[in-house]
Amino acid sequence: MVERTTAVSIRDVAVRAGVALGTVSNVLNRPQKVAEPTRKRVLDAIDELGFVRNDAARQLRAGLSRTLGLVVLDVANPFFTEVARGVEDRAAEDSLSVLLGNSDESEDRESAHLDLFEQQRVRGLLISPLGDLSARLGRLRRRGTPIVLVDRPAGANPYSSVSVDDVAGGRMAVEHLLQAGRRRIAFVGGPTTIRQVADRLAGAQQAVAAGAASLEVIGADGLTVETGRLVGQELIGRAAADRPDAIFAANDMVAIGLMQSLQMLDHRLIPGEIALIGYDDIDFAAATVVPLSSIRQPSELIGRTAVELLLAELEAIESGAEVDHEQVVFQPELVIRQSTAG
Incomplete structure (x- = not known):
């Protein structure tokens, strides 16, 4: 048997099952519309060919990503590891995934991560910024990407933020x-x-x-x-x-x-x-x-709260309501x- 080296497409599944492309799409997205024998034939073809749906491409076509971007100052610092855990746990509750970027206290790396997340059309951005990013973050926000500052107060800037005093x-x-x-x-x-x-x-x-x-x-x-x-x-x-x-x-x-x-x-x-x-x-x-x-x-709580604020902004944006930027400040403990x- 020759090992397949190219990705299996939805067209390959349609050919194997002997159905139209639209039928395969319905099985994947609206299975209730497809008769049981046809649905089984398509699913068997998917199993045989090892087809994996390309959610990233589907989301881009729909203009709606299920991914959040997170940029931290130093992922080797356990504090930021715990913040990231809080972000990921809360995002998972809404079936969202998280792309993690480590700026490593480098402005160049920070900028590269922002470029990548913008190209990936992330649903929203959580960032612990290295310096003053007001111009860059403002450009992202004007293009429709909501932003929450993490472990950094927003001050007079028009962003939601989660920080500690x-x-x-x-x-x-x-x-x-x-x-x-x-x-x-x-x-x-x-x-x-x-x-x-x-x-x-x-x-x-x-x-x-x-x-x-x-x-x-x-x-x-x-x-x-x-x-x-x-x-x-x-x-x-x-x-x-x-x-x-x-x-x-x-x-x-x-x-x-x-x-x-x-x-x-x-x-x-x-x-x-x-x-x-x-x-x-x-x-x-x-x-x-x-x-x-x-x-x-409260490292994990900082991460969870940041996602809560981002989800609230997304809900406001998608409903056409005015976005209310909230700044949450936790008190430290000796x-x-x-x-x-x-």
């Missing part, structure tokens, strides 16, 4: 360090062109200003474990008196990297000499060598573990 979260983290008696505090993470990082830093600065302490901002070009390791190595090279006595890391990944480097110098360094707190409360935070204190975000104790 990161200023409050940053303030909460540093207030906790101050209550633990720490006064020489460092903020580690970046870049501050990422809105979430800038807001967390702003909150830290507010807390320090009210708490008679100092805040050293140690800039970084990423939010990864490796970023934290590199900063940790720099801190190890300092004299003990020049090190901070507490660190607020912009996210848990940076905090884990810091812990790995600092523990190599002395396993008692955290929390003995340096208290350490992260942000996001990913699953790994509780499983580090010294369980990590963190600021918790989770205290051993890394800030003592």
Whole structure:
């Protein structure tokens, strides 16, 4: 038997079953219109030939996709993995699929994903934008693609959004360090062109200003474990008196990297000499060598809520009603573990 190397078409099914193309289409889309013997003959032909319907082409012809696009900053960060899980679970409840794009904190990659999703005619777009995309997103919206910002407040922009009050979260983290008696505090993470990082830093600065302490901002070009390791190595090279006595890391990944480097110098360094707190409360935070204190975000709920807002916009658009842009802001939660104790 010669292996078939080309896709089976609806025409091939019609020829095998000895029916018209329209009859095959009815079996696939309106089976109640086809007599049982004819329907069985078509289904048998489909099984024999291994025919798979091309839903993408069908949806394009109908002008209606069943796919949502999701762009996140870093899919390697478990926080965004959990957000994506929430998006996918909620989308599946409405029989929608999700295309995931990882910008990896790169404007070029972000732009490429937006181009691809526009070409794919996604039903709607969920995005955690890297910078100011108002012009690009505005063009997509004018072409009929509704947009919801994820983990980023919309502010004055005409979009629905789901976010966490990161200023409050940053303030909460540093207030906790101050209550633990720490006064020489460092903020580690970046870049501050990422809105979430800038807001967390702003909150830290507010807390320090009210708490008679100092805040050293140690800039970084990423939010990864490796970023934290590199900063940790720099801190190890300092004299003990020049090190901070507490660190607020912009996210848990940076905090884990810091812990790995600092523990190599002395396993008692955290929390003995340096208290350490992260942000996001990913699953790994509780499983580090010294369980990590963190600021918790409701990651899966953020994803689910973003889809809810998008579906509400789609319903309004399809019914001809006015679109009501809603901005949902969740409050963060302080989770205290051993890394800030003592």
